[in-house]
Amino acid sequence: MSSKSWYALKSKAVHTRYGLTKNIQVLLQGLESFHAGIIDARELGSMVRLSPRRRESVAATIAKCARMINKDPQESKTCVDIIEMCTEILEIADRPPPIEGFPFMRLPAEIREYIVDLMVDTVFKSKGIKPSSRKVSCNCPQLEREFGSFHTPQMKALPSILGPALNHEFFRIFFRKKAVRFRCCCELLYHLDSNPLLVQNVRDIKVHWCGPKSARTFKKLAECDKLEGLTISISKSTLANLSPRADLMKQFFPLSYRHVRITDILGLDEILTIRGLKEVSVTHLQTRSTNLTAETDRANLSEMLAHQLKKEKGYGPLDEF
Template sequence: MSSKSWYMLKIKSVPTRYGLSRNIQTLLQALDKFYTGSIDATELGRLVRLSPKRRSAIADTFSKCADMMKKEPEELKTCIDIIEMCTEILVIADRPVPTQGFPLMRLPVEIRDAIMDLMIDNVFRAKGIKAATKRIACNCPKIERDFFLQTPQMKALPSLLGPTLNREFFRIFFRKKSVRFRCCCEMLDHLKHNEHLIRHVRQIKVHWCGPESAVAFEKLSECPKLEGLALSISKSTLAHLSERTDLMKSYFPLIYRNIRITDVLGLDELLGLRGLQEVSVQHAQTKNANLTVEMDRANLAELLSTLLKQPKEDDMSLGE
């Protein structure tokens, strides 16, 4: 075994006899770990750079070795070994820090998923998230209060990962988080322009209102991973009627004096969805929910749960 090792210095009781400080002992042990491959040059250099006391401990060790060589010439070989070890530590510490990143894509997919999972939980604390703000040409009311604070870290994280990691990030992100939309127009716009959303989203909550409700709910059928849909209804939900109801209303005005939830635009497209695991309906404004309105909500929730939770036609054909 080489004499230039922490193990050999310990055998000779060099740290005690020379009075080596705790800082230099830590560095000499780290140099041994560098030799064996337990740590790399970057980590060893970091031990020196991040502690001014450790760098000064190296200079103190040089002085102690010089004094020891004067007092006890027989210690010359050991002193030279220590000086060479300290010099090597300084050379490693003063190397330029490598600029390339960690090769994350070389890790197994399970480890990458675990890393992404931790990143998402650390940056996005809430269970639900709101869609990124976009200017949409609609006059849909913003009824629900905005509970979600979008921090700079939330905005920056997806753009820092790069195209390849971005795909893995959104696959896990939309698996864990529920996405909220203020109206069907906003939901349709995001579904049209965000391929990650339509490919990976699993939970959606939306206020059912707007002239694009039918197209938006039909677009949901293109989301292969969608598992849960939470609808908020309000008086705004009744503002837009289906094409059939509009036609009938022009000929039977007395029958349609009171608009029913079954006449609303988008219901037919909603009833065409299949394969969901969770479906819920709630009032966007609970204060104005009288008994009739609450009965409509409950009946709608039962209807949607009955139909939307049925398996998709592809799944049924596979079962046969």
């Protein structure tokens, strides 16, 4: 057995012969427990750092052993062992604590969900959110006011702080609680194509119906299995793009299409294939310039979409015939 152990010192009654204090005895015993794997370095270091008297006892013991060597050279071996043990204790106590993250993934799924839920509510105050930067280039008019400063640094940093392991949990909770607003169908299609987590988890979407990609957008939107709410904003720009059939008819029946009807717009056939929604509404993007005809079209479109889109998934348009 090594002489540099608390058990060896105690068997030789060194603590009695040298008059070692209780504090240094506790530390020497703690060092032996550390080498035996009973406690770790952090716990042993805390025993020294949290008690000034224990640190003083280490220095006093080293000084006492130095005097003992001068007084009785035969005790040199034992004194050197004690000094080395005291030095090791101080070295462990002065180590910087390891930087370790909180074992968040070890928590039960219910507690993790509750914590992420609180984080989302704390960082994202509003019920709706829109993409912070416009990553798609199109000629769709920007009729809504841009809120560039709406996305705080905390909002942008939160998903990356949580890390890839929590990405699915974060976005599942985030899209369950927040309505996502898009400036046009082109922007919505870009995010549906590039963000599978949006397609898998989004519950509520608000979008301005305009742009040449409306048909593709609503066809892709039908793949969002968890979508429950859809708010469509319409404007004069909504009438700028016609469906392929209406566009063909306009070429040969120009007089009949001098005034574009809401039933001829691009994307209407595709949006009518969406099923399983709970809330559907149609609003005017610019309420000040609304006339009676536009309001009538809005009300009728809202009624038709609610009638069709709230039907159960798998329902076909010809099932009633």
